[in-house]
Amino acid sequence: MTLLQKIKLSTRYAKGVYITLAIYSLAAAVLCFVYPTTAPICIILKLLSIPVVLYLFKTFQNKHTIYFYLNLGISRIEYYVIPIVVEFIFFVILLSISISISIGNAIG
DSSP states (O other): OOHHHHHHHHHHHOHHHHHHHHHHHHHHHHHHHHOGGGHHHHHHHHHHHHHHHHHHHHHHSOTTHHHHHHHTTOOHHHHHHHHHHHHHHHHHHHHHHHHHHHHHHHHO
């Protein structure tokens, strides 16, 4: 199973994780667009929110769901890590675009 197939599979079992973290990412990007100096605070809050979301993901999931995906060829570590890494990359890209546009508007 390739990495892209695993990411596609993770969108099926971790929709809640993606949605929850994406809402924060969009809010942080808008905040950093308006106030670029808040970027370090947004990054720290993002890093603090990841363990909370993982805990909630693990707590509220159906206990038998993980075995279905383990049988499809995804490991237990990948089951929890892939959604977090993919969404963090999305967060970094959004923050970079937001800050660069904001600073570009201030300079120009």
